[in-house]
Each structure stands twice: as structure tokens, then as C-alpha cells.
Amino acid sequence: MNTNDHTIRLEKEEDYKEVENLVRESFWNVYKPGCSEHYVIHVLRDDPAFVKDLDFVMEKDGRLIGQNMFMKTVIEADDGRIIPVLTMGPIGIIPELKRKGYGKAILDHSLDKAAAMGFGAVLFEGNIDFYGKSGFDYASRFGIRYHDLPEDADSSFFLCKELIPGYLDDVTGVYQTPKGYYVKDEDVDEFDRQFPPKEKQKLPGQIFA
Numbered sequence: 001m002n003t004n005d006h007t008i009r010l011e012k013e014e015d016y017k018e019v020e021n022l023v024r025e026s027f028w029n030v031y032k033p034g035c036s037e038h039y040v041i042h043v044l045r046d047d048p049a050f051v052k053d054l055d056f057v058m059e060k061d062g063r064l065i066g067q068n069m070f071m072k073t074v075i076e077a078d079d080g081r082i083i084p085v086l087t088m089g090p091i092g093i094i095p096e097l098k099r100k101g102y103g104k105a106i107l108d109h110s111l112d113k114a115a116a117m118g119f120g121a122v123l124f125e126g127n128i129d130f131y132g133k134s135g136f137d138y139a140s141r142f143g144i145r146y147h148d149l150p151e152d153a154d155s156s157f158f159l160c161k162e163l164i165p166g167y168l169d170d171v172t173g174v175y176q177t178p179k180g181y182y183v184k185d186e187d188v189d190e191f192d193r194q195f196p197p198k199e200k201q202k203l204p205g206q207i208f209a
């Protein structure tokens with residue numbers, strides 16, 4: 001990747017369909033046969049927790065090649081406080097340009113913007129091998145637990161980055177995934193019919209059936 005070969009800007013309404021298609025391409029058959037993320041972003045844009053000023057697309061040679069977005073959510077602290085935080089994603093890069101540095105570029109750009117807007121921390125589910133390079137660590141190291149996860153379960157998928165250093169210093173508690181991320185399979189299937197047909201495949205490494 002050349003740092004001058006792309007631009008990162010806010011998503012516009014006229015981008016919506018192209019972005020949904022790129023997200024569908026990025027996620028298709030990665031975590032399960034097919035994917036639901038293109039429908040998730042379609043729904044989240046109308047959610048009150050959606051942060052319009054942190055809804056980014058990446059453009060290269062006149063087309064959109066990547067996107068990232070954020071939602072407001074909370075940590076329910078053990079001492080009763082409600083701590084506002086951000087969660088992130090979906091984030092995606094089109095298949096043919098994966099592993100060339102574009103994902104890290106849009107991630108770092110959007111985290112800088114989120115920090116500049118005064119948000120304190122970002123928590124979400126992801127792979128430390130990618131997000132660790134942008135300063136994420138296991139959320140358990142910050143004393144934050146993932147909702148509905150048994151205490152002895154592996155929580156290494158649950159990551160956190162402070163945007164304000166020390167923001168979570170005196171906080172322990174439970175992170176809540178915004179409800180908007182939960183979509184019904186039948187709604188995804190119906191939405192997916194608006195896109196060109198694509199084969200769902202069972203592949204090694206998929207984490208959901």
C-alpha cells in the first residue's frame with residue numbers, strides 16, 4: 001500500500017449500496033457460510049447509537065475499497081456507574097486488497113478521529129493479531145467482562161483500547177453489545193436477495209455454523 005493511493009472520508013448516503021456490497025464481499029464465507037454484516041450496517045445506520053461522524057469509507061481509483069463504523073454503548077460498572085464507550089465495526093476491506101495495510105490505515109484513521117471527538121475507550125470482538133498492532137489489548141486486562149460470558153470462558157476475542165489514557169483505570173464491569181448488532185437470519189436472507197447471487201460455503205476456520 002502507498003499512503004497516497006487512497007483517501008478516507010465520511011460515508012455519504014449515495015455510497016450506502018456500494019458500501020453494503022463491499023462489506024458483503026469482505027465478509028462472505030469468512031466467519032460462517034455467507035454473512036450478515038451487510039445487513040447489520042444497513043440496520044445500524046438508523047440506530048440512535050450510530051455515530052455518523054465516525055462512519056468512514058476508503059476510496060481508491062474511483063471506487064470504495066473499505067469501511068469502518070462505530071456505535072455508542074456502555075460499560076455497566078460494578079459500582080453502579082454507567083461508563084459511556086464506543087464499539088466498532090463492521091470493518092472490511094475488499095477481498096483482493098486484504099493484507100496490504102489498508103485495513104490498518106482506515107482503523108488508525110478512525111481511532112484518531114474518535115479520540116479527537118473525546119471518546120474514552122473502544123471495546124469490541126476481534127482478532128488481537130490485527131487489532132493489537134493498533135494498540136488494542138484484551139479487555140480482561142482492563143477489568144472489563146463481556147456480557148453473558150461464563151467467568152471461566154475464553155474471552156481473548158474481546159478487545160479494548162483506551163482513547164483517553166487511564167479512562168478505565170478505576171472501572172470494572174460488564175460491556176454491553178448494542179442491540180442493533182443482533183439481526184435475524186430470515187431478515188438477512190431477505191435483504192441478501194437484493195444482491196447478485198453468491199454461493200454460501202462451509203469453509204475451515206469459520207467460527208459460526
Ligand SMILES: CC(C)(COP(=O)(O)OP(=O)(O)OC[C@H]1O[C@@H](n2cnc3c(N)ncnc32)[C@H](O)[C@@H]1OP(=O)(O)O)[C@@H](O)C(=O)NCCC(=O)NCCS
Pocket residue numbers: 026027030089090091092093094097098099100101102103104105125126127129130131133
Ligand atoms: C480484517 C481486515 C479489516 C484487515 O484489513 P487488511 O487490510 O486485510 O489488514 P492489514 O493489511 O492492514 O493488516 C495489518 C496486519 O494485521 C495482521 N492481520 C490482518 N488481518 C489478519 C488476519 N485475518 N489474521 C491475522 N492477522 C491479521 C497482519 O499482521 C497484518 O500484517 P501482514 O499482512 O504484514 O502480516 C480485512 O482483512 C477484512 O476485511 N477481513 C474480512 C472481514 C473481517 O474479518 N473484518 C473484521 C471483523 S472483526
